Amino acid sequence: MINTFGLACLLLSFSALAADPAPVATPTPIKSGQESAQFCRHCHGEAGISLHPDIPNLAGQNAAYLLDQMNKFAAGKRKNEFMEGLIKALKPEERANIALYFSQQKVMPQPARNSAQTETGGKLYAKLCVYCHGDNAYGSDSIPRLAGQQTVYLQLSLKRYRSGSGERIDPRMQSYTRNLKDNDIDNLAAYLASLR
Ligand code: HEC
Numbered sequence: 001m002i003n004t005f006g007l008a009c010l011l012l013s014f015s016a017l018a019a020d021p022a023p024v025a026t027p028t029p030i031k032s033g034q035e036s037a038q039f040c041r042h043c044h045g046e047a048g049i050s051l052h053p054d055i056p057n058l059a060g061q062n063a064a065y066l067l068d069q070m071n072k073f074a075a076g077k078r079k080n081e082f083m084e085g086l087i088k089a090l091k092p093e094e095r096a097n098i099a100l101y102f103s104q105q106k107v108m109p110q111p112a113r114n115s116a117q118t119e120t121g122g123k124l125y126a127k128l129c130v131y132c133h134g135d136n137a138y139g140s141d142s143i144p145r146l147a148g149q150q151t152v153y154l155q156l157s158l159k160r161y162r163s164g165s166g167e168r169i170d171p172r173m174q175s176y177t178r179n180l181k182d183n184d185i186d187n188l189a190a191y192l193a194s195l196r
Pocket residue numbers: 036037039040041042043044054055056057058061066069070079080082083086098144167
């Protein structure tokens with residue numbers, strides 16, 4: 001319980017703050033995002049290019065999508081124990097700044113290793129996926145960019161949507177992956193990872 005004297009002191013210090021704002025330069029949202037994202041590089045790599053094939057690149061990903069996924073982790077709607085705990089500890093403003101920072105970083109596509117695979121994958125993509133993820137697989141707003149994403153991460157994500165295992169739930173992705181065979185998933189992932 002706070003007494004009247006404590007309350008008066010608090011009010012005084014608030015009005016002092018308001019009357020005399022400290023002359024600090026406000027960092028830009030992107031710069032703040034870069035600072036808050038220091039820790040992320042251990043897994044997502046320097047400037048969002050992941051060093052692990054099963055961990056997603058964040059570089060060049062759409063800002064609204066990144067923010068949406070962070071909020072899903074924080075709310076336990078997307079399951080990954082580590083990511084859930086980490087994002088919960090970030091304030092909404094930090095999440096937004098981090099999303100903005102990564103969205104502005106450059107993507108580095110991986111060299112295509114098997115051109116027959118990428119060709120088949122490309123045809124399947126044009127048939128099933130282009131409607132939402134776009135001609136260049138850049139996505140839009142809340143639809144993720146897939147171009148240049150890590151191969152194993154793409155495979156893993158598609159299999160999770162397909163099986164409905166519960167790590168990620170999205171009715172659209174569940175219906176579009178339902179009839180894919182493992183082979184289709186490998187081809188799609190090879191194609192998408194090779195795009196710029
Ligand atoms: C210990 C490793 C690790 C660290 C550190 C880490 N992440 Fe992750 N992150 C992962 C993994 C693994 C996934 C994939 C989770 C999945 O799909 O199951 C992921 C997924 C994500 C995604 C979803 C990307 C997508 O394409 O859907 C976002 C956004 C994200 N992380 C943001 C961050 C941010 C921001 C930080 C730093 C504050 C961070 N991560 C630090 C391991 C890490």
